[in-house]
Amino acid sequence: MSADGFKAVSENFSHRVQENPYGPNPADYLSNVGDFQLIESTLREGEQFANAFFSTETKIEIAKALDDFGVDYIELTSPVASEQSRLDCEAICKLGLKAKILTHIRCHMDDARVAVETGVDGVDVVIGTSQFLRQYSHGKDMNYIAQSAIEVIEYVKSKGIEIRFSSEDSFRSDLVDLLNIYRTVDKIGVNRVGIADTVGCANPRQVYELVRTLKSVVNCDIECHFHNDTGCAIANAYTALEAGAKLIDVSVLGIGERNGITPLGGLMARMIAADRDYVLSKYKVHKIRDLENLVAEAVQVNIPFNNPITGFCAFTHKAGIHAKAILANPSTYEILSPSDFGLTRYIHFANRLTGWNAIKSRVDQLNLHLTDAQCKEVTEKIKKLGDVRQLNIDDVDSIIKDFHSDLSTPLVKPTSNGLPKVPHVLEGLDESEEKRTKTE
Amino acid sequence: MSADGFKAVSENFSHRVQENPYGPNPADYLSNVGDFQLIESTLREGEQFANAFFSTETKIEIAKALDDFGVDYIELTSPVASEQSRLDCEAICKLGLKAKILTHIRCHMDDARVAVETGVDGVDVVIGTSQFLRQYSHGKDMNYIAQSAIEVIEYVKSKGIEIRFSSEDSFRSDLVDLLNIYRTVDKIGVNRVGIADTVGCANPRQVYELVRTLKSVVNCDIECHFHNDTGCAIANAYTALEAGAKLIDVSVLGIGERNGITPLGGLMARMIAADRDYVLSKYKVHKIRDLENLVAEAVQVNIPFNNPITGFCAFTHKAGIHAKAILANPSTYEILSPSDFGLTRYIHFANRLTGWNAIKSRVDQLNLHLTDAQCKEVTEKIKKLGDVRQLNIDDVDSIIKDFHSDLSTPLVKPTSNGLPKVPHVLEGLDESEEKRTKTE
Numbered sequence: 043m044s045a046d047g048f049k050a051v052s053e054n055f056s057h058r059v060q061e062n063p064y065g066p067n068p069a070d071y072l073s074n075v076g077d078f079q080l081i082e083s084t085l086r087e088g089e090q091f092a093n094a095f096f097s098t099e100t101k102i103e104i105a106k107a108l109d110d111f112g113v114d115y116i117e118l119t120s121p122v123a124s125e126q127s128r129l130d131c132e133a134i135c136k137l138g139l140k141a142k143i144l145t146h147i148r149c150h151m152d153d154a155r156v157a158v159e160t161g162v163d164g165v166d167v168v169i170g171t172s173q174f175l176r177q178y179s180h181g182k183d184m185n186y187i188a189q190s191a192i193e194v195i196e197y198v199k200s201k202g203i204e205i206r207f208s209s210e211d212s213f214r215s216d217l218v219d220l221l222n223i224y225r226t227v228d229k230i231g232v233n234r235v236g237i238a239d240t241v242g243c244a245n246p247r248q249v250y251e252l253v254r255t256l257k258s259v260v261n262c263d264i265e266c267h268f269h270n271d272t273g274c275a276i277a278n279a280y281t282a283l284e285a286g287a288k289l290i291d292v293s294v295l296g297i298g299e300r301n302g303i304t305p306l307g308g309l310m311a312r313m314i315a316a317d318r319d320y321v322l323s324k325y326k327v328h329k330i331r332d333l334e335n336l337v338a339e340a341v342q343v344n345i346p347f348n349n350p351i352t353g354f355c356a357f358t359h360k361a362g363i364h365a366k367a368i369l370a371n372p373s374t375y376e377i378l379s380p381s382d383f384g385l386t387r388y389i390h391f392a393n394r395l396t397g398w399n400a401i402k403s404r405v406d407q408l409n410l411h412l413t414d415a416q417c418k419e420v421t422e423k424i425k426k427l428g429d430v431r432q433l434n435i436d437d438v439d440s441i442i443k444d445f446h447s448d449l450s451t452p453l454v455k456p457t458s459n460g461l462p463k464v465p466h467v468l469e470g471l472d473e474s475e476e477k478r479t480k481t482e
Numbered sequence: 483m484s485a486d487g488f489k490a491v492s493e494n495f496s497h498r499v500q501e502n503p504y505g506p507n508p509a510d511y512l513s514n515v516g517d518f519q520l521i522e523s524t525l526r527e528g529e530q531f532a533n534a535f536f537s538t539e540t541k542i543e544i545a546k547a548l549d550d551f552g553v554d555y556i557e558l559t560s561p562v563a564s565e566q567s568r569l570d571c572e573a574i575c576k577l578g579l580k581a582k583i584l585t586h587i588r589c590h591m592d593d594a595r596v597a598v599e600t601g602v603d604g605v606d607v608v609i610g611t612s613q614f615l616r617q618y619s620h621g622k623d624m625n626y627i628a629q630s631a632i633e634v635i636e637y638v639k640s641k642g643i644e645i646r647f648s649s650e651d652s653f654r655s656d657l658v659d660l661l662n663i664y665r666t667v668d669k670i671g672v673n674r675v676g677i678a679d680t681v682g683c684a685n686p687r688q689v690y691e692l693v694r695t696l697k698s699v700v701n702c703d704i705e706c707h708f709h710n711d712t713g714c715a716i717a718n719a720y721t722a723l724e725a726g727a728k729l730i731d732v733s734v735l736g737i738g739e740r741n742g743i744t745p746l747g748g749l750m751a752r753m754i755a756a757d758r759d760y761v762l763s764k765y766k767v768h769k770i771r772d773l774e775n776l777v778a779e780a781v782q783v784n785i786p787f788n789n790p791i792t793g794f795c796a797f798t799h800k801a802g803i804h805a806k807a808i809l810a811n812p813s814t815y816e817i818l819s820p821s822d823f824g825l826t827r828y829i830h831f832a833n834r835l836t837g838w839n840a841i842k843s844r845v846d847q848l849n850l851h852l853t854d855a856q857c858k859e860v861t862e863k864i865k866k867l868g869d870v871r872q873l874n875i876d877d878v879d880s881i882i883k884d885f886h887s888d889l890s891t892p893l894v895k896p897t898s899n900g901l902p903k904v905p906h907v908l909e910g911l912d913e914s915e916e917k918r919t920k921t922e
Contacts, residue, residue, distance in 0.1 A: 067687065090804075092795035092830050093787075095872035123802075124834040126869035148803070174807075174814040211814075243817035244756045245508065246686035246717050247724065271817055272755050272792050273748035276687050277717030284687065299804060299815070301788040301796045308713035315683045315712050346786030347533075347739045350713050355532035356741045362563075363588070364530075364739060367614075374614040375739070376650075377683035379709055390532050394564040429566035432535035 065316055072257055072286030076317040080325075081166075081265060082113040082306065084337060085134075086146045087291065087298035089119050093341040096299065098130050100340050104294075107333050109139040112325040113306075117166060117291070119354055121156045128160065135161035142204070145251035149207075154194045164233065166205025169195055170240075171219060172211035175244045182221050195230050206265060208236025213244045213252070221259050228260035234289060235260055239278065242269030242300070242326065246281040253285035265289040268304050270296055273379070275304040278351075280312050294337040295345070307334055309351040315377050348479045351383050360390040362397020369403050392438045394428030396421065401442070408439065410446045420445040489581070505756055512697055512726030516757040519554040519729045520765075521606075521705060524777060525574075526557040526586045527731065527738035533781040534666035534737065537866070540780050542577065544734075547773050549579040552765040553746075557584045557606060557731070561596050567601065582644070589627070589647075594634045604644025604673065607634055611660060612651035624659050628666055635670050646705060648676025653684045653692070661699050668700035674729060675700055679718065682709030688719040705729040708744050710736055715744040715792075734777040743795075747774055751790040755817050768824035776887035791823050800830040802837020803905050809843050832878045832908065834868030836861065843881070848879065851884045860885040879917050 066075040085101055088094055096104070105116055116139070121128035135143050143164040147153035149169035157165045169187050182190075191207055198205040207227040211214055222396060224235045237252060244252075248267070256264060266282040266289070268275040279290045296305030307330045316320045321327060331352050338345055347353055357380040359368045367374035368389060380387050391400040398414070398421040405412050405420075423441050427458065506515040525541055526533055536544070541902075547554055556579070561568035575583050582603035587593035589609035595606045609627055631647055638645040647667040648656055664675045677692060682694075689706070696704060706722040706729070708715040719730045729746055736745030747770045754761045761767060771792050778785055799808045799822040807814035808829060825835050830842035838854070838861040844859075845852050852860065864881050867873060 057599065090801045090835060092798040092828075093798060095868075096831065119835070124865045124869045127834065137712070170753040170807075172814075174811065177811070220900065241815060242818040244754075245724075245756075246722055247690065247721065270788065271743075271796070273716035274720070274752065276713035280685055281687065284685075296788055299800060300798060301790060305713075305788075312685075312712040312714065316685075317846060343787040344784055346788060347783040348736055348786060350741060352709060353741045356711070360532060361530045367610075368761045371614065373618070374680060377681040388532075389846075393535065393719060394567065395530060395559070404628060427562045428535075429564045444575040 058455065067284060070284045070286075072198065072254070073318065074283045074286060074288050075313070076320045077288075078283050078310075078313070079114040081115040081117055081144070081289050081291045082141070082289050082293065082304070083146075083303070084293040084297065084306075085106065086117040086119050087267075088293040088341075089302055090299045091297035091341060093343060095338060098126070098133060101130050101134060104337060104340065105134050105137065105139065105141075107329070107336055108294075109137075109141045110326065111329050111333055113141050114289070115144050115164070116141045117146055118162070119145070120147045121145055121160050122147065122153050125290045128156065131160040131162065135163075144204070144206075149190045149194055151190075151194060151197065154197050157204065158198060158201045162203065164206065165198050166206045166236070167191070167198075168208045168210050168236070168238070168330070170211055171209040171216075172214040173209065173216070174214060184223065184240065188223055190229055191223065191274060192230060193214045195227055195232055199231060204233045206234040206236055208234045208238055208265065208267070210238050211240040212237045213239055213248060214241070217252075217255075221256065224256060225259050226264040228262050232262055234263045234265045236265040236267060237282070237287070238267040239269055239275075240267075242271030242275065244278055245274060246277050249278045249281045250285045253282050253287050257286040263288040265291065267291040269298070269300065270302050270304070271300060275302075276308045276312050278305045279309055280316070293350070294333055295343070297337065297341060297343075302387070305350075306330070307352060308350040311378055314382065318382075322382070327382055330383055331385070351378065351385070355388075356380075357385060358388040358390050360393060361395050362400065365391060365403075366397055366399035369399055390423070392424075392428070392433040392435050394425045394433075396428065398422060401438075404438065405442055405446075409440060410442065412446065412449075416445070499919065500623060507724060510724045510726075512694070514723045514726060514728050515720070515753070516760045517728075518753070520746070520749075521555040521557055521584065521731045522548045522553040522581070522733065523557040523586075523731050523743070524548065524737065524746075525560050527707075527743055528733040528781075529559050529776070530739045531742065531781060533736035533783060536780060538566070540572065541570050544777060544780065544916045545574050545577065545579065545581075546768070547776055548734075549577075549581045550766065551582050551769050551773055552606065554729070555584050555604070555658055557583045557586055559585070560587045560593060561585055561600050562587065562593050571600040584644070585816040589630045589634055591630075594637050595838075598638060598641040598643065602643065604646065605638050606646045606648065606676070607631070607638075608648045608650050608676070608678070610614075611649040611656075611663065613656070614651065614652040614654060624663065625773070626887060628663055631663065631667055632670060632864050634666055635672055640669060643672045646676055647672050647675040648678055648705065648707070650678050651680040652677045653679055653688060654681070657695075660669075661696065662707060664696060665699050668702050672702055674703045674705045674708060676705040677722070677727070678707040679709055679715075680707075682711030682715070684708065684718055685714060686717050689718045690725045693722050693727050697726040703728040703751065705731065707731040709738070709740065710742050710744070711740060712755075715746045716744075716752050719744045719749055720756070734773055735783070735789070736780060737777065737783075744771070745790075746791040747792060751818055754822065756867050758822075767822055770823055771825070780909045791818065791825070796820075798828040798830050800833060801835050803839065805829045805831060805843075806837055806839035806846070810841055815864060832864075832868070832873040832875050834873075836868070841878075844878065845882055845886075848882060850882065852886065852889075856885070856889070 066073045116465045118131045119127045121131045144164045145162045146155050146166040147157050229380040264287040266287045268278040292304050293307040296302035364375050398418045401421045506513045558571050559567045561571045584604045585602045586606040589607045681856050689878045704727040705726045708718040732746040736742035804815050838858045841861045842857040
């Protein structure tokens, strides 16, 4: 079979302009991909994480760091959860942060009365609407739910602060029930309605459909909350914004009930790929690593090795063909720029998958001079040793230097003393990075 | 505002049957959500993970474990990567596994000639088609790519083994170029065409559209490969299946270039929620934990604390209202059943967010007898201590026992000696679990 026909057709299109295919989809005219807000819930959902015990001082430190990062809202544990929870809520309200402070309560007047006295800027009300929760949790029917919601909403509004009404387990709730209650509370005048994938199992196209449908029923903003049990929390958040949701609940590292919710850092990775200008104009993404380290230490977990952005190898390129292209233009294999996050790119060349382009680049860094043919020859030697055992940078440097010395002074073996101190990887590696690479 | 109108409308719908809203969408008539296959690439993509160095013995151990799990294909590093890579490929082909063995090569006759001699069941061919890769990697135009593809495909087919042709960085490739080359190779008769999100940034609705479009152009199966840089690899894989893709590339824990690809375990969580019967009929999901531990040890990483299924807290419930409902019916807050994976559920009740239902359940486990009112009273004591410091199970048990003793013999303080040994959490916890909980 000939490829001539293929050539003729394809050349007609070769002049087409290449746009950013990851930007907001122009067909989504309700999209908020370039105009979203964050409700940061490390101090509410995050407190439901198995390991979390936040002292007042830790809560304040986290709240200040989140505020500095630029989150729009900070959500706190219900003041009725315990006496100290109430006191901490009051203390954080008094910090004078730029972010608005919210607290999260059951749809109940007892809770609402305590919440409005704490000094919060708004109250997030939630009630289970699924058959499961109606049967096994609060045991109320939709009519009772609607009546409670109306009472609580009107009370909170009368205090002049923001109010959000959310269903719980929205994706297992009856659609007509949901739309009915959302329309009811929208008419009373809530600031936001919330959709919650409480069990963590909605999929992106389901999310798109529900948000689009809800968008046609209410005038207020839509907030979304996604658990990550089946690994879709970031994608669901993105798709919700495409459909017209405005606010996403996140927590640092995604900590929360079970394996948690949409992580702040992972969502930033997703959003910066879609609308870098918007994200960089609002959020200090270079603070993500510090923020994650702060929370990870508070709840005694390690940053996952495969975490978006801050996983120790998120910007490490290893295969020979990847390394070659990255050296020519980082955009070939990177949609995120590590420098946006105050991080560095690494070319991992000390292994059997390495290629001669990566090795040539290393030769240049060592201030040695080898022809392309010689680089290919020394690359073969490196790959051979890489077949036998795991290599480190010193191994590769030794091979290169020995090879170079043999070329220059074939009869005299040099020692490694007196050679210039060289960095460990191609594009720099500070000491703390090096430690992480080795320990994780 | 009255809720009467709401009541009338909602009751009309209250008899509706509640189906599994996470099953395949009936509108997706091309969906393979209930009929997919796995191409397991821990020994190819996974070898490109920064920490990976697999000895021959480790490769064989991993291949056997994957085969036992039930993966459909096992993909291996190119035999031209290094001499040992070629020998390992031959060794794994000789194991007589049920899974078909593939190797992954560049679209080049030199590579193809070596690959077909290793004894593999099929060859996965890949070439970069994006403007970036054409310019900075191989420097070839689409016509050259088509000609190389035809030559390699016809050669591999002539050897009687399977052949897949994949573009690289498909989502930044020109759509018409892509469809042209896929149609060309489909006509020659490849087994599969592959779509690869090499930079890890496609979003679910983009994936759906591209797969649906491609499905209308080719007759062969469609395979998809998603990197996880922006956290969408699991969701993209699911959405690709909805659109009619048949095969998904995975690796254990998602290990691969940078922060990796769709993880095997995470995808299983996603798929079991959609079609539990299909997943359980094909794959030994109760082996996921062992498989992940095997690979994690080989590449020296920890299982991420928030990993789907096997993260140490994936089935831990903490907030009072969650615990109450879970005790009544686990489905209220769980879409996955821990027993499917050989794991156990935990109710975390030793904290200030606890509720009296969880404490009552603990009281029952301790074989003590308290009224509901007494349970509420002791819960308040526990929450008060939980405000002061992080609690453990012994703290809670001591409070309950003291409270109980005070009721029975108010003037005599009992010692804790001689009390029955009780498990540490509500629904059992074996020793290895306990250790993981404490160390992660």
